[in-house]
Amino acid sequence: MSTEEQAPDVRTQVTQRYQAPSQAADAVVRLVSDLQRAPVRVDGRIKQPIPFREALSVLHDIVQSDLRYKPKDRSVYVAFQRMRKRSVGMAQLQAQQAYFDWLSRNDPLAWFVLDPVVTVHPDGILFEVFSKDEGTYAQLRIGREALDVSGEWVCGTTNVDFSDALNQGVQKLRSYRSTRLTIGPEAVGLQTDGDSLVEKKIQVPDTWLRGFLQVQSSATLARAALRLSPIELYNVLYQLRMNADQKRQGRAIRCELVPGEPPRLVLEPWEWLLDTTAGPYQGKKPEVIRIWGRRRWMLLQRFLPFVDDVELHLIGSGLPSFLVMRAGPLSFTLGLTGFTAANWSRSLQFDTLLPRPGGSSALQEQVIGKLKERWATDWTELAQEIGAAPAEVLSVLQAAGQNGLVMFDLAAGKVRLRPLTVEPIDPARLEFRNDRERQAHDLQRAGNIVITKEEVIHGTGIALVAKAKVPAEKREYRPSFLLDDEGRVRKAECTCHHHRTHGLKEGPCAHLMALRLAHAELLAERARQGGGAIVTETRTYARRTPEGEAVTQISLDKRQLKVRWGMRTDARLRVQNLWFDHVDDAREAYLGRLERLEATGWLDATAT
Known part of the structure; x- marks a missing residue:
């Protein structure tokens, strides 16, 4: 496959069925769970309704939050004008339905709010949500001690209907009224008829599911x-x-x-x-x-x-x-x-920090089996019980988390069983964001991306140039970019057709991504060798003084050592250039200065 092809927008259809919409009325919050999942049940009086109300309100705000930059899109306006022109003479309801049909095809996440994932464990209830812009994850845990449990407490994982109407009802909760919380597939206490079944079919982008x-x-x-x-x-x-x-x-x-x-x-x-x-x-x-x-x-x-x-x-x-x-x-x-x-x-x-999602393994099945017995546990204790190395168990849990099988509760310090979907998630679909990223990893693993130039531009960042060989195309490309001190890419260039045609508007080409992966691997290898192979590197250190924050930046560029220092608020820093006869001498002086800075209380402020 050519590395210049554009990956399609892959989506996963999620179908959720509820017996009735969730409601918050008559001092009862009724959360109706998905009929397709194993039933979970909770019934109890909320001891403190106000913190519960505010926590649910924050969850609702996070689900709907979208802080992405929204440029003016004339195509949407043109489509609206065309739709309005066609709707002349139509009834208002028909025109509204036509708009929602168009919206569901073009931006399903703008129409549907993805319902929270609710997990009921013996020690409490956990709600999980992820924002539409894939930037914010939230987890609310309600301890069992927050409720006076009066009914069944059935553990499991499901989705609950979480609509705007429910949120409006939650805002009416008051401390002077006794409030009950019920969770279950049956619409207990709701007046329903045969046509009250709520079904949602949402095309969830795989990038959203992967990010979650x-x-x-x-x-x-x-x-x-x-x-x-x-x-x-x-x-x-x-x-x-x-x-x-x-x-x-x-x-x-x-x-x-x-x-x-x-x-x-x-x-x-x-x-x-x-x-x-x-x-x-x-x-x-x-x-x-x-x-x-x-x-x-x-x-x-x-x-x-x-x-x-x-x-x-x-x-x-x-x-x-x-x-x-x-x-x-x-x-x-x-x-x-x-x-x-x-x-x-x-x-x-x-x-690069997390293991790639993969298939099941014997150790993973053993870990999941233990979690099914106790629902939640500390992963170090789990490793001791199984008799495996803690690092190995942690890696398995990280992979299981990316496969949607477990969740991590930072507040309680536990790993919990939480199957995200009814059907198992296909790891191959979520391993990469698109085909270009898959091709980038293939290039990097095959050794077909070689960094040919690494140059420190003082005060700006590191300029990288590479050769990318694509055997399938029998061609060689030259990706390059400037990586600033904050890890962001500036001035990216590549000789491939994709970049010459689209630039970065359609995302980076596979060769630029492969270069970024190769540079990350190079830095990791240098860190493992303890500085013995460093030829080009920049480190920034900071220290708090009565006048403000002082910064020192030390850059090694082969035989050259450049030191810049001053206050962070200074328009320009003072500069000292040192040249050495050999690269080894420059590296030794560079590492020695780093050791002296750390020994005298300077903090490593380098973007990692």
Whole structure:
């Protein structure tokens, strides 16, 4: 197959059937579950209706959130004009139905809200949702102690009807009225007739399904955790609410982490500093981690007044982050991807951190069998019971998570059984986003992508040039791009037909993606060798001073060593150039400077 073909928009049809719509009326929240799934049942009185109301409201807001950039699309307007012209003389209901028919064909996610996945376990109820823009994952856990259970408690996983009408009814819950929660396939207490069956057929993009599973599975990769007090999170949201983002300026939150010291949060570009007070950082390595997607934290405003403590779990700069909030028997986990669909460089780098989805294995079947017995457990205890290596069990659980079999509960520190769909998910469909990405991995695995030039452009990033051989086409292409200090690709070029015709409007070509994968593999190999093979590299370090944040950037470019230092707010940094007779001498001086910086309290602020 040619590497220039455009991949189709692959979708998975999801059919959900409910006996009746869910309702919140007469102080009873009735969540009707999918008739096609194994029945789950919950019946009990909610002890604290207000936190429950606000948590469900936040879930609803996240499901409908779409923060993607929306450029003007004249084709939609032209289609609307044509439809309006054809609808002249039609009845209003017919015209409305024609519009919805068009909308369901062109943008099904704009019409249907994908219903939450609800998992009932012996210790509580868990709701999971994923936003339409594939940028926000949310998990709400309602502990069993939050309810006075009076009826059956049947464990399992299902979907529940979660419509706008239900959300409007939830807003009417009050603390002075006793409120009951029921979950089950039967519409208990609802006035229904034979025609009340609700059926939804949704064409879910495979990219959405893949993102949901991948972001949820990445919770196992969190390597840094810091505690915040609720008022500190409120201060961050207040700063964001009172200040608009600035074009071509930083939009990240910098987390400055020093073992034994309280973590510090810095909001760019204002350099607003927040010294946290909830406790010292318990990690082992000092570093600076930058996270994106901070505006999505604003979705949590309604739930924040009830929160007792907050934890922020980090994987790395530009990678997914998880905000865990606990409010008595309720816990709310917000996961942010840290990148958009346009940032294909970061998404490819993230792919390299998780095992590729694959078929079942004997160990995976053994792990799933144990989870079926107890529903939820700590994965380290599971490894001890099975007698397998913890790293091996974790890898199996990560693959099972991407196959939709399990979920990870950061708030409780457990892995839980959660079959996402009725029919098993085909791992081959979700292994890659499109055919071009599949071809990129094939090129990289076959060794047909070779980096021929790696040049440090000081203050800008690293320029990479490669040769990509495509045996099927008997041709050789020259992909190249500039990778900035934040891991984003700038000025991408390729000699293939796809890039010459579309540029990046239709996404990167397979050769550019293969180059990004090859560079990630090169960096990982250098890290394993402990710096012995480094020829070109740039590291950035930061340290907090009374005057502000001081930064030092050290770049190794073969025999040249360049040092830049100053305050982060300075328009220009001071520069020192050093030349050596041999590459080994330059590398030794480079590594020595890094060791001295780390020994004197400087934090590694390099984008990972």
